[in-house]
Amino acid sequence: MKLVLAIARAGSLGGGAAALAVNHSTAFRRLNALEDKLGVRLFERLPGGVYQPTAAGERVASTAERVETEADALSRDVSGQDQRLVGSLRVTSSETLAYSVLTAELARFRTAHPGIVVDLVVDNRILSLSRREADIALRVTRPKEPDLFGRKLADIGWTLYGAPSLVGDGPVDLAAFDFVGWGEDASGIAAADWINERIARTRVVYRASSLINQFTAAKAGIGLVLLPCYLGDPEPGLCRVIDEPIAELARELWIVTHTDLRKTARVRAFFSIVGDGLIAKSSLMRGERLA
Structure with missing residues (x-):
C-alpha cells in the first residue's frame, strides 16, 4: 500500500x-x-x-x-503525551535561516537539553507536519491549516546588497549594475518576481536556485543581490544598496507544530528556548539599523 x-x-x-x-x-x-x-x-x-x-x-x-x-x-x-526531555526532534527550516541565526539557538537548546537529538531538515519546501515529515517547522508564512499551532517570532525585512568594491560611495543607478538572481523557473518567489519586474533580463548575469549561493556570489562581486536583512547585514563583505527594507518583500517568521504535539515536553522546550532566542533577534530580522 x-x-x-x-x-x-x-x-x-x-x-x-x-x-x-x-x-x-x-x-x-x-x-x-x-x-x-x-x-x-x-x-x-x-x-x-x-x-x-x-x-x-x-x-x-x-x-x-x-x-x-x-x-x-x-x-x-x-x-x-510524552513528557520526557529525551529523544529526537525533527525540525525543518529554510537554508538561509539555518545558515545564519538558527544555529546559535540550536546550540543553546543542545546545552539546555543534551538528551534531545535535533534532526534538522534544511529545505525551502513546506513539509507536512500532519504526515510527520517534521515535528516543528520554522516558516515564513502564517499557518492556515486548522490542525496546526503556531507562534509569530519576528517580521523579516529584505533589501538589496552588493560588495563594497562594486557599489562604491556615490549614488546608485540600478540600471548600471549586474545582478545575481534566481533560475528561470523561479516564478512565485517574491524576490525573483521583484528582480524580474524591475531589472532588465540582460542585467541578471548569474542565476542560482540557492540563496546562500547567491549570497556568496554577491560577496565575490558578481552583482547585486536581494537578501533577508538577517543574512546581509552581519556580513562585512556586503553593504546595503537600498537603505531601507523593501516593503513589498516583508515576511513573517513563524514557529509551527501540529496541535497534537504542542504539549509534548520536547516541543514545548524547543518553542521556549529557540523561539524566544529568535524573538530576541527580531531587530536584526526586521532590518533595523543597529548603532
Whole structure:
C-alpha cells in the first residue's frame, strides 16, 4: 500500500521509489509482484515515464492514504503525551535561516537539553507536519491549516546588497549594475518576481536556485543581490544598496507544530528556548539599523 501511494503521489515509478528510499529496480519488482498477486493492473504506463493509477490503483492509493492518516494521528497522539526531555526532534527550516541565526539557538537548546537529538531538515519546501515529515517547522508564512499551532517570532525585512568594491560611495543607478538572481523557473518567489519586474533580463548575469549561493556570489562581486536583512547585514563583505527594507518583500517568521504535539515536553522546550532566542533577534530580522 505504501508503494502504490508513493507512486500515485509522485506520478512516476522513479519518484515513488525515491520517496520510499529504494532503488528503481526494487520498486519495479515490488509493483509487478503486487499486480501479479492481485491479478489486476494498478497503473497505466504512459510515455515519458508517467504512471497513471487505474480505477483499482486509485482505490488502493485512497485506502493507503486513509491508513497513513490514521497511523500518523495515532503517532502524534502517543507522542503528544510524552513528557520526557529525551529523544529526537525533527525540525525543518529554510537554508538561509539555518545558515545564519538558527544555529546559535540550536546550540543553546543542545546545552539546555543534551538528551534531545535535533534532526534538522534544511529545505525551502513546506513539509507536512500532519504526515510527520517534521515535528516543528520554522516558516515564513502564517499557518492556515486548522490542525496546526503556531507562534509569530519576528517580521523579516529584505533589501538589496552588493560588495563594497562594486557599489562604491556615490549614488546608485540600478540600471548600471549586474545582478545575481534566481533560475528561470523561479516564478512565485517574491524576490525573483521583484528582480524580474524591475531589472532588465540582460542585467541578471548569474542565476542560482540557492540563496546562500547567491549570497556568496554577491560577496565575490558578481552583482547585486536581494537578501533577508538577517543574512546581509552581519556580513562585512556586503553593504546595503537600498537603505531601507523593501516593503513589498516583508515576511513573517513563524514557529509551527501540529496541535497534537504542542504539549509534548520536547516541543514545548524547543518553542521556549529557540523561539524566544529568535524573538530576541527580531531587530536584526526586521532590518533595523543597529548603532
